[in-house]
Amino acid sequence: MTSKIPCVVLLGPTGAGKTRAALHLACHLPGEVVNFDSRQVYRDFPRITAQPTPEEVAVCPHWLYGFLATDRKLTAGAHVRKCRPIIRGISERGKTPILVGGTGLYLRALLEGLAEVPEIPREVTMLLEQQLVLEGLDALYARLQEADPELAARIHPNDKQRTLRGLEVFEATGKPLSWFHGKQEAASDYRALLLGVQADLHALEPLLARRIDAMLAAGALEEARKAYGRCPDPTAPGWTGIGCAELLAFLESRLTLDEAKTLWLRNTRAYAKRQLTWFRKMPDVVWCGYDDPLLPEKMLDKAKAFLSGL
RNA sequence: GCCGAGGUAGCUCAGUCGGUAGAGCAGGGGACUGAAAAUCCCCGUGUCGGCAGUUCAAUUCUGUCCCUCGGCA
Numbered sequence: 001m002t003s004k005i006p007c008v009v010l011l012g013p014t015g016a017g018k019t020r021a022a023l024h025l026a027c028h029l030p031g032e033v034v035n036f037d038s039r040q041v042y043r044d045f046p047r048i049t050a051q052p053t054p055e056e057v058a059v060c061p062h063w064l065y066g067f068l069a070t071d072r073k074l075t076a077g078a079h080v081r082k083c084r085p086i087i088r089g090i091s092e093r094g095k096t097p098i099l100v101g102g103t104g105l106y107l108r109a110l111l112e113g114l115a116e117v118p119e120i121p122r123e124v125t126m127l128l129e130q131q132l133v134l135e136g137l138d139a140l141y142a143r144l145q146e147a148d149p150e151l152a153a154r155i156h157p158n159d160k161q162r163t164l165r166g167l168e169v170f171e172a173t174g175k176p177l178s179w180f181h182g183k184q185e186a187a188s189d190y191r192a193l194l195l196g197v198q199a200d201l202h203a204l205e206p207l208l209a210r211r212i213d214a215m216l217a218a219g220a221l222e223e224a225r226k227a228y229g230r231c232p233d234p235t236a237p238g239w240t241g242i243g244c245a246e247l248l249a250f251l252e253s254r255l256t257l258d259e260a261k262t263l264w265l266r267n268t269r270a271y272a273k274r275q276l277t278w279f280r281k282m283p284d285v286v287w288c289g290y291d292d293p294l295l296p297e298k299m300l301d302k303a304k305a306f307l308s309g310l
Numbered sequence: 311g312c313c314g315a316g317g318u319a320g321c322u323c324a325g326u327c328g329g330u331a332g333a334g335c336a337g338g339g340g341a342c343u344g345a346a347a348a349u350c351c352c353c354g355u356g357u358c359g360g361c362a363g364u365u366c367a368a369u370u371c372u373g374u375c376c377c378u379c380g381g382c383a
Contacts, residue, residue, distance in 0.1 A: 014347080039347050049347080075344035105346050115343055155342090161349040162342085181343060242347045266336075271347050277340065 004191040005087060006310055007097040008303045009111075011279050012197030013272040014102050015208045016290040019052050021197065022100040024296035025303055026060040029096045034086055035064040036079070036101030036110060039241045044070045044227035047220050048243040050211070061090075070231040070238030076109040077117075083110055087190070096307060099192075104278035111188055115180040120172045128164050128171070140167060148176035193306040194282065195299050199290035201273055208268050212261060215243070224251060242267045 008025060010018045022033050035041065039049040043066045051065045063086045068074055083099075090097040101107065132140055141163050145152040147170040155162040169177040199207075224247035231238065234248055243264050250260040279285065286302055288295050 037347085038345090073345065076346075077344035079344085103346060105342070105344090105348090109343070112343090117344070120344085156350055159342095159350045161345065165344080177343085184343080237345075240345085240347075244347090267347075270336095273338090274342095274347085278342075278346095281340095 004189060005091045005097065006191045006307060007087060007091075007099055007193075008306070009107065009192050009194045010098065010100045010197070010299070011102070011104075011107065011194065011282075011285070012290070013199055013204060013275040013279075014050070014268060015204060015211050015272065016197040016199040017295065018100050018102070018197055019050070019056065021195075021296045021299050022098050023052070023056055023059060025096075025098050025300055028300050029098070029303060029307070030060070031096035031098040032061040032063065032090045032093075033098050033100055034083060034090070035062070036083070036099050036103055036106040038074060038079070038103040038106060040065050040101070041068045041074050041079075042066065042070060042238045042241065042244075043068060044230060044238060045223060045241065045244055047215050047218050047223050048247065049241060050215070063090075068238070070227055071233065071236040073237040076105050077114055079106050080109045080114060084189070096303070102275050104275065104282075111190060111192055112186065113184060113188065115177075115184040117169055117177065117180045118173055120168045124168050124172045125164070128168055132160070132164065137163065140164070143167060144170075148178050150178040151176060154178075191310065193303060194285040195302060196279060196282075196285040196287045197290050197295070198287040201269065201276070203291065204272055205265075205269055208272065209265050212243070212264055212268070216261075221247060221250075224248060242271055 008029070008031065010022050010025070012018055025031055026033050033052070037049075039045070040051045041064060042049060045051075046066050052062055056062070057065070064079075064082060087097040087099075099107070099110070128140070137160055138157065141152065141157045144163050144166045148166050151162075151166045155166070157163075166177045169175070169180070173180075220243070224244065227238070227244070228248065228251055233239070234245075234252070239245060239248055246255065246260040246264040246267070249255040249263075250257050255263065288298055292298065
């Protein structure tokens, strides 16, 4: 049995200061930063998705930021497959992998693994999407109840996305998705210290508002304009990110800039709320306040104690 | 000043042929196994603009006043 790779995870809601803390850890452990945020992967949106700046990236290696084109889609599984060799490489170089991000599903998939479901052929997915339009969600959910009663019982009949996922797995493999879940092994390859940046929504809101202004001042609009030139399809995966979608609506004259900013803030806030809900229930997270000026130092101390205690 | 249209939840608005009212959004809580910055679930008492009248009963009808928005002056 191979020993588990030690790593440090930095989690928390958007805009709470994870990037800054990660840089401090990376400099002093020493370590390298690996992204687990589903949006900071887009090449065309470095500012709007708050990726580390070129100056920050120059300080130490950063992985899985800004590598994906706007019309490409990343999935939890694909992200995990990219992450694993990178984390192993960092560890073999004698450094500590520092995982930073805000996408709860990606983190869980990485730490606990994901069921091994084969790739679903595009035709299967497209056919189901057509059937959704023709037959309605109720009919598809009823089919899921036949095909995978266990999964159907767990999801809500209105949950379009999960109903389609359950059906596409069954149609493509002949086996229920819940069967794949049951067969999954619980072993993890990593021994992770979970460090959380704690912030409540009320405190976070003004920071998020200021960050939007700062992004615009730093050329967010120009960034969106350029991205639009490269990928003018508003339904492309990269455009569905918060900030991107609102600025695109402004560029296409569907919103004024003020309306776009208001919506942007509102959506960012709602997103932060979902992140807080997700991370709150995670066990064994060591929390530090976002407003603690010594947060990077405290997190570094905890990381050092964790690594020396192994 | 006159004519018209309105004033109902934090916002946008439904509605009650008279029996004290409900959607969307916002807000709060939650779920989450390859779209996850996604997808979805639960949570709705508010002088129904003020005052008076009619009525067993008015947010609903009538009068009047106030305010907002159009048009005409």
